[in-house]
Amino acid sequence: MNRHGYQRCPKVSGAVCASTLARNGVSVTIFDSARGPGGRMSQRREIIEDGKELLFDHGAPYFTATNADVLGLVRDWEARGLVAEWKENFGSFDFASQKFVNIEKEGLSKKYVGVPGMNSICSALCKEPGVESKFGEGVGRLEWLEDEDSWLLTGLDGQYLGHFKGVVASDKNIVSPRFTNVTGRSTPLDLSLAPELAMRMKEIPVTSCFALMLAFEEPLSLIPAKGVSFNNSEVLRWAFCNSSKPERSTFSEHWVLHSTDEYAKSVIAQMGLQKPSNAALTKVANELFQEFQNTGLNISKPFFMKAHRWGSAFPASSIAREEKCLWDGKKRLAICGDFCVSPNVEGAILSGMAAASKHIPQNNLVKTNSSPSWFG
Ligand SMILES: Cc1cc2nc3c(=O)[nH]c(=O)nc-3n(C[C@H](O)[C@H](O)[C@H](O)COP(=O)(O)OP(=O)(O)OC[C@H]3O[C@@H](n4cnc5c(N)ncnc54)[C@H](O)[C@@H]3O)c2cc1C
Numbered sequence: 001m002n003r004h005g006y007q008r009c010p011k012v013s014g015a016v017c018a019s020t021l022a023r024n025g026v027s028v029t030i031f032d033s034a035r036g037p038g039g040r041m042s043q044r045r046e047i048i049e050d051g052k053e054l055l056f057d058h059g060a061p062y063f064t065a066t067n068a069d070v071l072g073l074v075r076d077w078e079a080r081g082l083v084a085e086w087k088e089n090f091g092s093f094d095f096a097s098q099k100f101v102n103i104e105k106e107g108l109s110k111k112y113v114g115v116p117g118m119n120s121i122c123s124a125l126c127k128e129p130g131v132e133s134k135f136g137e138g139v140g141r142l143e144w145l146e147d148e149d150s151w152l153l154t155g156l157d158g159q160y161l162g163h164f165k166g167v168v169a170s171d172k173n174i175v176s177p178r179f180t181n182v183t184g185r186s187t188p189l190d191l192s193l194a195p196e197l198a199m200r201m202k203e204i205p206v207t208s209c210f211a212l213m214l215a216f217e218e219p220l221s222l223i224p225a226k227g228v229s230f231n232n233s234e235v236l237r238w239a240f241c242n243s244s245k246p247e248r249s250t251f252s253e254h255w256v257l258h259s260t261d262e263y264a265k266s267v268i269a270q271m272g273l274q275k276p277s278n279a280a281l282t283k284v285a286n287e288l289f290q291e292f293q294n295t296g297l298n299i300s301k302p303f304f305m306k307a308h309r310w311g312s313a314f315p316a317s318s319i320a321r322e323e324k325c326l327w328d329g330k331k332r333l334a335i336c337g338d339f340c341v342s343p344n345v346e347g348a349i350l351s352g353m354a355a356a357s358k359h360i361p362q363n364n365l366v367k368t369n370s371s372p373s374w375f376g
Contacts, residue, residue, distance in 0.1 A: 011037075011038065011039025011040065011041065011122065011170055011337075011348070012038075012039065012041050012121065012122055012345055012348045012349060012352065013170045013336045013337045013338065013348040013349065013351045013352035013355070014030065014039075014168065014170035014336070014352060015030075015037065015121065015122040015125035015126055015352070016073070016125065016348075016349050016352035016353060016356070017168050017170070017334075017336060017352035017353070017355045017356040018030055018125065018126065018128075018131045018168075018356075019125040019128050019131060020352070020353060020356035020357075020360075021130075021356045021359055021360065022128055022129060022130030022131045023128070023130070024356070024360045025130075026130070026359060026360060027130045027131075027132075028130065028131050028132070029132045029133075029134065029162065029164070030126060030131060030132065030133045030134065031134050031137045031138065031139050031153070031155075031161060032133065032134065032135045032136070032137065032138075033136065033137065033138025033139075033156065034135065034136075035135055035136055036119065036123075036135060037119050037122035037123045037126050037133070037135070038059070038118060038119030038122045038123070039059070039122070040059040040060055040310065040313070041057075041059055041060050041114065041118045041119055041121070041122060041345065042057075042058065042059050042118065042119050043055055043056065043057055043058075043114075043117030043118055043119045044056045044057075044058040044213060044308065046213070046304065046306065048215075048303075048304055052251070053249075054213075054215050054249075054252075054254065054304055055116075055117055055242075055248070055249065055254075056213040056242055056254060056256055057113070057114075057117060057118040057240075057242055057245070057256065058211045058213055058256055058308050059118065059211070059310065060118060060344075060345055061113075061118075061227070061238070061240040061242070061256060062086050062111040062112060062113045062118075062227075062240075062245075063111070063112050063113075063344060063345035063346060064109045064110065064111060064112065064344075064346065065110075065112065065346050065349075066109070066346070067346060067350060069350070069353060070346050070349050070350060070353075073349065073353075074112060077121055077124075078112075080124070081115065082114060082115065082120050082121050082124050083112045083113065083114055083115060083120070083121060084112070084113060084115045084245075084246040084247065085110050085111065085112060085113075085246075086111040086112070086113045086226075086244075086245050086246065087111075088225070088226035088227065088241075088244050089103055089104065089224065089225040089226060089227075090103075090104050090111075090225050090226070090227040090228070090229075091103035091104060091224065091225035091227075091228055091229075092228065092229045092230070092231055093228050093229075093230050093231070093295055093297075094230075094231040094232055095230060095231065095232040095233045095294070095295070096231070096232040098295070098296055100224055100225070100228075101231075103224055103225055111227075113245045113246065115245075115246050115247040116247040116248065137155055137161065138155065138156040139153055139154070139155065139156070139161065139188055140154055140155055140156040140157070140158065140185065140188055141153070141154040141188055142167060142169070142174070142188050142189045142190075142193070143190075143193075144193050144331050144333075145163075148163070149165075150163045150164060150165055151163065151164045151165075151166070151167050151331075151333075153167075156185070165332060166332030166333070166334075166359050167331075167332065167333050167334070168333075168334045168335075168336060168355045168356075168359065169188075169189070169333070169334070169335050169336075170335070170336050170337045170352070170355075171337065172201060172204050172312070172315065172337055172339045173187070173312075174187060174188045174189040174201070174335075175187050175188075175189050175191055175197075175198040175201050175202055176201065176202060176203065176204065177202075177203075178206075178273070178312075181273050182273050182274065182311070193331070194328045194331065194333055196328070197326045197328055197333070197335055200319050200320070200326060201319065201326070201335065201339075204315050204316075204317060204319060204339050205315070205316040205317055206311075206312040206313070206314065206315055206316060207261040207264070207265070207313060207314045207316055208261060208264035208265060208268055208309070208310060208311050208312070208313055209237075209258050209259055209261060209264050209310045209313035209314070210258070210259040210263070210264050210267065210284050210288065210307050210308065210309055210310070211256055211257065211258055211259075211307065211308045211310065212256065212257040212258075212259075212284075212285055212288040212289060212292075212305065212306070212307050212308075213254070213255075213256055213304070213305070213306050213307075213308070214254065214255045214256070214257065214289070214292075214302040214304065214305050215252050215253070215254050215302055215303055215304035215305075216252060216253045216254075216255070216300055216302050216303070217252060217253075217300070217303055218253070218300060219253045220241075220253060220255070220297065220298075220299060220300070221298075222297040222298050223239075223241075223297055226240065226241040226244040227239075227240050227241070228240075233260065233291060234260060234262060234263060235259060235260060235263045235287060235288060235291040236257060236258070236259065236260065236263075236288065236291045236292065237258045237259060237260045237261075238257065238258040239255055239256070239257045239258075239292065240255065240256050240257075240258075241253065241254070241255055242254040242255060242256050252303070257288050257289075257292055259284075259288055261313075261314075263287075264309075264310075264313075267280075267284060268309075268311065273311060276309050281306070281307040281308075281309070282307070284307040284309075285305050285306060285307040288307065289302075289305060314338075314343040315337075315338060315339035315343050316343070317339070318339065318340060318341055318342055318343075318347070319339060319340055320340040320341065320351070321340075321341060321342075323340075323354065324336075324340055324341050324350050324351050324353075324354035325340050325351050325352075325354040325355040325358065326340065327355075327358045329358075332359065334355040334358050334359060335355070336348075336351040336352050336354065336355035337351055338351065340354075
């Protein structure tokens with residue numbers, strides 16, 4: 001029997017959980033269907049015609065932290081060179097008056113970014129001693145083996161992934177009909193295995209968002225802030241100057257725009273939940289860019305432009321606010337993610353820490369060969 005634990009997907013809740021477990025002597029295997037770490041804190045890499053590489057934080061642009069435990073972790077990451085403060089002006093642009101309002105130097109709370117990309121935190125945590133990471137290996141099935149007091153994990157193509165003593169799942173869709181709608185497969189976790197947890201997770205509402213990645217030869221000099229929220233637009237919610245973050249490339253200016261959830265909802269209502277076609281994404285890209293130009297801020301033609309759909313960008317409810325994660329002690333199954341606490345990076349970190357604490361034996365801070373595994 002494989003003696004280590006399993007986690008699906010090194011998104012931030014999972015990566016924090018895996019690293020916390022490993023530091024407490026519990027070895028962990030992470031399974032991730034994605035090609036790289038980060039989840040909604042990913043960094044998108046694009047190679048353009050001349051061979052140049054463009055990098056965009058196309059999910060969370062930054063995060064904030066107020067909880068003392070999270071701040072402690074963030075300070076550690078800062079000391080390790082994984083995060084830095086993003087000290088730039090933020091402001092709002094009002095489409096009705098066509099004016100900027102509330103330009104704020106650095107804002108009230110510190111904004112943190114991963115360096116050199118938002119995914120750097122997950123990437124580093126997944127490589128810590130005691131954590132084994134397997135990218136491109138999604139989990140298709142979780143089976144509880146009562147006689148063996150362990151979990152059997154099977155991949156999306158039916159391949160054997162291993163036996164594990166415990167599981168941490170950090171994907172809200174493991175029991176949701178949404179998983180079946182998107183993939184055409186049955187959900188990885190059978191509702192009857194953990195009925196109480198499954199009921200709480202079954203229908204977590206989500207809001208969607210389209211991100212538009214743009215690269216310009218010249219700086220957009222009429223924009224007085226590097227983070228802009230938009231008022232009175234049905235299409236655009238935010239714009240961020242990605243290249244103004246610490247340790248980013250300086251050869252061109254990169255922006256990432258976020259749509260409103262109303263816009264994303266109306267587009268998805270037409271195109272469905274399946275993976276969008278290139279033509280559909282091009283149409284979205286043109287519409288978002290057109291609205292950006294409607295600011296009248298002399299937005300030049302970008303040399304690169306591509307849209308990305310975040311079908312489940314933000315959970316619209318929190319299912320374990322007090323406990324911060326779901327836990328079935330008998331089967332050693334924990335569920336974590338931002339949907340447990342709050343729809344942001346800090347909520348995901350708190351949930352990952354809580355899930356780890358469930359798997360760490362109370363009076364045993366250095367236990368080896370125990371086995372949580374994890375599902376992202
Ligand atoms: C556009 C956008 C803007 C945001 N802005 C902010 C912000 O300003 N500040 C902030 O704090 N937060 C922001 N967030 C939210 C933040 O990114 C999330 O709250 C946080 O990253 C959630 O982390 P998580 O660990 O819960 O899960 P996630 O990062 O969602 O990880 C999900 C991963 O699970 C994987 N997965 C799904 N199914 C399977 C399977 N069967 N097998 C294996 N893997 C699977 C997917 O590949 C995906 O990578 C933003 C998010 C988006 C999308």
